[in-house]
Structure formats: structure tokens, C-alpha cells
Amino acid sequence: MSAKTLRHLIVVGLLVLWELLPRAGLIPELFLPSLSSTLLAGWNEAAEYGHALAVTLYEVAVSMAFACGGGILLGAIVGSLPRPRLLIMPMVSSLYAVPLVILYPVFTVWLGIGSESKIAFASIYGFLPTMLATAAGIQTIDPQLLLAARSMGATLSQRLVRVIIPAAIPTVLSGLRIGGALVIVGVVVSEMLISSAGIGYLISRYRTILDSPHVFAGVLLVLFMAIAFNTAIRWVERKAAIWQTGTRAGQGAADEVGSGTMQPAT
Amino acid sequence: MQPLANVTPLKPPPRAGAIEVRNVGQVFRTRSQDVVALEDVSLDIKPGRFVVLVGPSGCGKSTLLMMMAGLRAQTSGTITINGAPIAQPDPNRVGVVFQEASLFPWLTAEDNVEFPLALRGVAKAERRAKAQDALKLVGLEGFGKRHPHELSGGMKQRVSIARGLVQDPPVLLMDEPFAALDEQTRMTMGDELLRIWAATGKTVVFVTHSLTEAVYLADEVIVMSPRPGRIVDQLQVNLPRPRTYEMLSGDAFGALRDRIWRHIRKSA
Numbered sequence: 112m113s114a115k116t117l118r119h120l121i122v123v124g125l126l127v128l129w130e131l132l133p134r135a136g137l138i139p140e141l142f143l144p145s146l147s148s149t150l151l152a153g154w155n156e157a158a159e160y161g162h163a164l165a166v167t168l169y170e171v172a173v174s175m176a177f178a179c180g181g182g183i184l185l186g187a188i189v190g191s192l193p194r195p196r197l198l199i200m201p202m203v204s205s206l207y208a209v210p211l212v213i214l215y216p217v218f219t220v221w222l223g224i225g226s227e228s229k230i231a232f233a234s235i236y237g238f239l240p241t242m243l244a245t246a247a248g249i250q251t252i253d254p255q256l257l258l259a260a261r262s263m264g265a266t267l268s269q270r271l272v273r274v275i276i277p278a279a280i281p282t283v284l285s286g287l288r289i290g291g292a293l294v295i296v297g298v299v300v301s302e303m304l305i306s307s308a309g310i311g312y313l314i315s316r317y318r319t320i321l322d323s324p325h326v327f328a329g330v331l332l333v334l335f336m337a338i339a340f341n342t343a344i345r346w347v348e349r350k351a352a353i354w355q356t357g358t359r360a361g362q363g364a365a366d367e368v369g370s371g372t373m374q375p376a377t
Numbered sequence: 378m379q380p381l382a383n384v385t386p387l388k389p390p391p392r393a394g395a396i397e398v399r400n401v402g403q404v405f406r407t408r409s410q411d412v413v414a415l416e417d418v419s420l421d422i423k424p425g426r427f428v429v430l431v432g433p434s435g436c437g438k439s440t441l442l443m444m445m446a447g448l449r450a451q452t453s454g455t456i457t458i459n460g461a462p463i464a465q466p467d468p469n470r471v472g473v474v475f476q477e478a479s480l481f482p483w484l485t486a487e488d489n490v491e492f493p494l495a496l497r498g499v500a501k502a503e504r505r506a507k508a509q510d511a512l513k514l515v516g517l518e519g520f521g522k523r524h525p526h527e528l529s530g531g532m533k534q535r536v537s538i539a540r541g542l543v544q545d546p547p548v549l550l551m552d553e554p555f556a557a558l559d560e561q562t563r564m565t566m567g568d569e570l571l572r573i574w575a576a577t578g579k580t581v582v583f584v585t586h587s588l589t590e591a592v593y594l595a596d597e598v599i600v601m602s603p604r605p606g607r608i609v610d611q612l613q614v615n616l617p618r619p620r621t622y623e624m625l626s627g628d629a630f631g632a633l634r635d636r637i638w639r640h641i642r643k644s645a
Contacts, residue, residue, distance in 0.1 A: 253479070255479045261466055262446055263473075263496060273495075273496070277483045
């Protein structure tokens, strides 16, 4: 049996357990409502959840644009220029260790409890890893490639567009993966804390009235959102990383050529 | 020496590919002291010659090559190619091949070869045609659609040579291009390079650590000494062409290699 089928079986098994254990009374419905009652709760309040999802998705999208756009831009500057790097990097690195959620109440004071405060918080939350990864990606570009481009007469802007950016894409994408995931976390958490709309708000509100099926319906939605984001990033990564050296496919082809099955042999 | 009749302005002048190095010096300033990497180096390379620079590590042979490529400014002296000074990279006059193939891993072989043309905005069809010609010249016809990671080390260097030649510059500078290859591949690539050189008539300046490779390839071997880098000897290699594997064990070959080795042992 392939690893993939096995993985799918495990997921199906968990879903079946989710349905059976509460039904059999092994787990109280308050702790874990059965899958069917969760789905039913979500279905019955579809309009409410739909509206909440729209709010959350909007906040995620805007924050993602700020976090990723700003992170890549500043990361590129910091990664390519030594002076800003010396100034900013130590600060950013230590900031990375601070639980930024402590700033959220301040943001609600400044920006109110609507979407703005969530967007501000999630943007900063996702910005840091994106920026750090981009800076690292640009710093680790093979200087030989830049020298070669220069020998062919590439101007500074041509080197940026044709060498630095494509060479940095894999590292930037891995930063986006972490940054994007943190944006989702940031939005949902801030909605749960102080808010008036969104999935996080729904989860938090239903929890206070001990309505477990509705809480779990919200949890499921967040789960789907995270999975969808991950799938999308993976797809982009696959598209962009075809060329990456050291892939098994590439190695195989090189061996094939090296062993003389193809001409010329050198 | 311009012929009086039949001058077609599109053809390069007959002396294209001449390199003149006049009293060139290079000083690296570090925090504690100034290091003299090259001192008063003068060199005349005639068009179409195959010249090899050898010398122990730190003799500045790669530095000299980078200056000829316009990738590094000399502290003193002048370098001219085709009679005009070279202050910055000029792909129309000079093609460069590096030790690592330094191909862009996200581009296919033909896109890599087209890269210098794309920088200058040459139309797609013309680019493709020139790249095909260059790949054919280096024996890689039909491999254009592959990415560098799908090519062997020798093939990557072939692509790299094709990229250096695609703009048809009169001068090809090569910085230890075969150093990372295994012995057999290295021998084959040497023969291939000589074939390409004979077919194109380029001036080639080739840096290497291998004395055998130097004598095998060169019309002329320039031996350099380290700290400060200076030219200590210039040898004419008058072995007949095409060079063959059998020459490696001949007396003439051995004598030339010994003479270079004595210089290097003295300074290393």
C-alpha cells in the first residue's frame, strides 16, 4: 500500500472516529460533538457562517497583501544592502521572539474593533518571517551568477529582474508559506479576542454559550481555510521549483547522461 | 593592416581580438595593509592566439583575467582589446567562461545561451537561431530544452562556452573552466575547446592550474609568480596542431612542462 493511500485511510479513520466516539457516548457531546451534528449546525446557520467567512477572508487577503508585499520589499532591501541589514536585522530578529499578540489590545484602541485592527495585527504578525526569509534568500544567491550576468553586460536593474528575483524565489516562497500561515492565525486569534464579526468571533461567541457543534463548525471552516492556503502555496512552489538542483528527477537525468547512454558523453 | 579594396564594414576588422596589457598593477587595500596582487604586468596577445596563464595560487592570474573582462578595475596601467580600452564588461568584444558553469538553473540550456542577447533586446527568433548555432558548435544540438541540472558537468561547461560565444566576440576569456571536471572529461573538453577554437579563430586567454593542460592547449604559456604577481616567463609552444594524446609523453612536451614547473616550484 502506498504512503498516500495510507495517509488518506488515516484521515478517513479519524473522521469515522469523530462520528462514532461521541455517538457511542465515549466522549461527551459537549467536549466533542459528532461530525454529523457539527456539519448540521454549520448547515443550519449557513448564512451566518458565510458572512463570517467573507469577513475573515477579506481580512486575511488584505493582511496577506501587506505582510507579503511589505515583507518581500523590505527583505529585498535588507538582504541586498549591508548597512540597513546591520541596522534592522538584530531588531527584527529579537522582535520575532516577542509574542506580538500583546500588541493587539493597543491596536483595538487605535483602530477600533472592526477589521482594521485585525488587518494591522495580522499584517505585522505575518510580515516578520516573510521579510527574514526574503533577506536570507537574497543574501544566499550565488555571487558567481551575478558575476556571470555582469560579464554579459547586465545592468543593475537587469540583474535584479533576471537574476536576483528568480534566484530568490524558492526561499521567498518558503517565507510566504510561514508568513501566510501566521496571517491566518493572526486574523482568527484577533477575532476571538476582541471583535464583532468573523469566524473567530463566531467560535468565541458560541463557546460562551457552550454550543459545541457550532464551535466546531467554525473550527472546521478555519481548518479548510488553512488547508486551501497550504495547497495553493504548494502548487506555486511546485511550479516555481522545477529547476531546483538536487531534485531526484534532475539527478536521474544527469546520471543517465553521464553514463554514456546519451551523446555527447561529456 | 586594412586591405584597400573589398572592405565590408559589417565584418570585424582583421586585427579584432588583439589584447594589450600595459604596466598593469592591482593593489587590494585591507584594513591592516595594502596587498600588491599584480605589479607592472605587460602583455601582448595577437589575434587568434591561444594563450594560457599559469602560476601558483595567489599569483593574480584570475585577477588579470577579470580585469581583461572589465569585471574589475586595475589600480594602474591600461588594458585594450581591439585597440580600445576596456573599463566595463563588453560582451561584443569579450565572452567569459567561469570555473563553475554559472548557468542560471531556472533557465533551459538554450535560454541560458540566449541570455546575453536577451539583455540587449534581440528579437526572439534571431536569439533562438543564434543560440541553436552556438549549441551546435559546442556539440550540444538537441539538448537546448534541458535545464542545467539535467546536464553533466562537461555538458554544462559546453553550454557555458556556447553562451560566451553567442555574441561572436573576438576574445574568449576562460577562468579555470575545466577545474571542476573529472580527468577524462577534462581531456575530452580540452580537445573540444581546441576544435571550437580552430573553427572560430577566437583569441583565447585560458587560466589553469594544470601544467599538462597548459602545454597541451597553448600557443603560448605565460608563467606568473605570486605576491606581487608578475610575469616570470613566456613560453612559445611550437608543438604541431592538431595536438594529440601521444604528444603528452613526448620529449618536447616534457621539456616545456619541466620549465614551467621549475618556475612555479621556485616561487611557491
